[in-house]
Amino acid sequence: MKNRFHTPTFMVNAALGGSLSILALGGIYFWLSSSTPIEEQVTNQSKAASVEMGKDGSIIANANTQEITVASPEVVATLKTDLLTSEYIAVGAVPTETAADILEPSDIEKMVTVSHGDTLMSLLVAAGATRSEAHGAITALTDVYSPRKIRPGLDIALTFAHPSDPTVKKPVVEEKERDVGPLRAMQFQPSVERIVKVSTTEGEDSTYIAEEIQRPLTMKMARSANEITSSLYLAATNVDVPNDIMIKMIRAYSFDVDFQREIQKGDSFEVVYEAYYDEDGNLARTGDMLYGKLNLSGDDLQLYRFTPSSGFTDYFNEKGQSAKKALMRTPVDGARLSSRFGKRKHPVLGYTKMHKGVDFAAPRGTPIYAAGDGVILRANRFSSFGNYVKIRHHSGYETAYAHMKGFAKGIRKSKRVRQGQVIGYVGTTGRSTGPHLHYEVLFNGRQVNPLGVKLPAGEKLKKADLKKFKGEKAKINKMIKDLKHPAAIAKLETN
Numbered sequence: 001m002k003n004r005f006h007t008p009t010f011m012v013n014a015a016l017g018g019s020l021s022i023l024a025l026g027g028i029y030f031w032l033s034s035s036t037p038i039e040e041q042v043t044n045q046s047k048a049a050s051v052e053m054g055k056d057g058s059i060i061a062n063a064n065t066q067e068i069t070v071a072s073p074e075v076v077a078t079l080k081t082d083l084l085t086s087e088y089i090a091v092g093a094v095p096t097e098t099a100a101d102i103l104e105p106s107d108i109e110k111m112v113t114v115s116h117g118d119t120l121m122s123l124l125v126a127a128g129a130t131r132s133e134a135h136g137a138i139t140a141l142t143d144v145y146s147p148r149k150i151r152p153g154l155d156i157a158l159t160f161a162h163p164s165d166p167t168v169k170k171p172v173v174e175e176k177e178r179d180v181g182p183l184r185a186m187q188f189q190p191s192v193e194r195i196v197k198v199s200t201t202e203g204e205d206s207t208y209i210a211e212e213i214q215r216p217l218t219m220k221m222a223r224s225a226n227e228i229t230s231s232l233y234l235a236a237t238n239v240d241v242p243n244d245i246m247i248k249m250i251r252a253y254s255f256d257v258d259f260q261r262e263i264q265k266g267d268s269f270e271v272v273y274e275a276y277y278d279e280d281g282n283l284a285r286t287g288d289m290l291y292g293k294l295n296l297s298g299d300d301l302q303l304y305r306f307t308p309s310s311g312f313t314d315y316f317n318e319k320g321q322s323a324k325k326a327l328m329r330t331p332v333d334g335a336r337l338s339s340r341f342g343k344r345k346h347p348v349l350g351y352t353k354m355h356k357g358v359d360f361a362a363p364r365g366t367p368i369y370a371a372g373d374g375v376i377l378r379a380n381r382f383s384s385f386g387n388y389v390k391i392r393h394h395s396g397y398e399t400a401y402a403h404m405k406g407f408a409k410g411i412r413k414s415k416r417v418r419q420g421q422v423i424g425y426v427g428t429t430g431r432s433t434g435p436h437l438h439y440e441v442l443f444n445g446r447q448v449n450p451l452g453v454k455l456p457a458g459e460k461l462k463k464a465d466l467k468k469f470k471g472e473k474a475k476i477n478k479m480i481k482d483l484k485h486p487a488a489i490a491k492l493e494t495n
């Protein structure tokens with residue numbers, strides 16, 4: 001379990017003789033003491049923040065600006081992070097003279113991140129909750145969210161009472177020694193549309209209750225286009241194409257285009273995709289890519305998203321030919337070609353030997369995909385190949401994958417797999433110098449160069465599907481036209 005405090009630590013420069021101390025412990029406590037209004041600058045090394053104080057003593061604070069300016073009479077204010085807006089929100093501002101009397105030890109906030117193998121119970125207990133508190137909070141949570149659905153990477157904000165908080169009723173016998181008081185609240189965001197919160201009720205018989213906050217999102221079509229000067233990645237980043245969309249685009253074109261070699265200066269791209277915005281107009285997430293166009297050395301490669309009667313959504317060119325080939329040339333994402341097909345000096349054995357596949361260097365654990373639909377011929381340890389999978393495809397093709405860290409669930413001999421299905425993970429088992437995938441394509445039982453072989457084509461739409469596709473294509477083309485000339489639409493709407 002990773003355990004980290006969410007609030008950054010601030011560096012404080014006190015000005016004009018005022019003294020300012022800040023304790024950054026989950027919440028921020030601002031303690032300003034001076035007899036005259038003061039102006040303070042707070043700068044923080046890593047993540048900047050700003051604080052504004054209104055005449056009524058209220059405080060508005062925002063993360064991500066360069067400096068904090070505080071101009072105020074003496075106050076004690078508590079600031080908390082709001083998960084919804086990621087802003088610091090002032091939850092109390094009290095003049096110092098009275099604050100000293102009523103100052104209660106404030107809650108302690110912790111942010112924990114779910115790691116592989118964690119259960120919600122183990123996380124809560126490790127963060128300081130007793131087993132009975134954790135059990136109470138998890139039971140309440142079950143009303144709105146199944147605790148079994150938590151996934152590695154999820155951040156969970158926890159609020160504990162301060163151990164010396166006099167208002168908190170303590171059990172007669174403490175279950176465990178800890179540096180926090182009882183668990184008061186738990187909050188996380190399982191998706192951009194949804195926040196889940198468990199908190200304690202007020203009063204004597206305090207129990208945990210759960211609630212769910214929905215954030216409505218609005219979908220709008222977005223279009224981005226740019227000239228490619230060095231790489232598609234840079235060209236797309238420069239016009240703010242979201243990463244997810246870029247990955248979808250690269251995947252859709254990966255059968256046709258070798259992105260490491262074929263992209264040249266002067267080429268261009270265009271992409272149309274679904275973008276979901278929150279109530280503040282910020283992009284919350286992306287949906288599908290509907291259309292892509294690559295102009296490579298003057299040739300347009302267009303792809304339209306379409307679902308034929310088979311039910312398998314795919315990308316098709318303007319003629320209705322699937323972008324997919326029967327086999328993938330690179331059955332792993334984000335890999336770097338580290339060794340080509342052909343004669344080479346063997347990195348482990350030292351003598352020249354025929355390299356009957358291609359090697360893709362990728363981080364350990366990177367998913368490996370079945371290059372095409374087919375049946376698994378073997379999935380086991382195979383001498384110097386380490387963990388090895390071989391798949392038989394149609395038309396006399398086979399593919400093989402070696403040095404895997406392990407196999408994906410359900411991958412074993414005689415099983416059917418679909419193209420793009422995860423079959424295992426990059427590793428370095430067998431005779432290998434580091435994490436990589438050794439990939440072979442065999443045609444009629446002989447290894448061929450996976451990067452050079454002419455691959456059998458994928459599906460071509462026919463009859464009813466083709467007719468439906470043409471209608472869909474026309475709709476998308478019209479939409480692109482409208483997106484290209486938003487001014488014309490605005491004019492129509494105001495008329």
Ligand SMILES: [Zn+2]
Nearest residue numbers: 357358359438
């Ligand atoms: Zn190899």
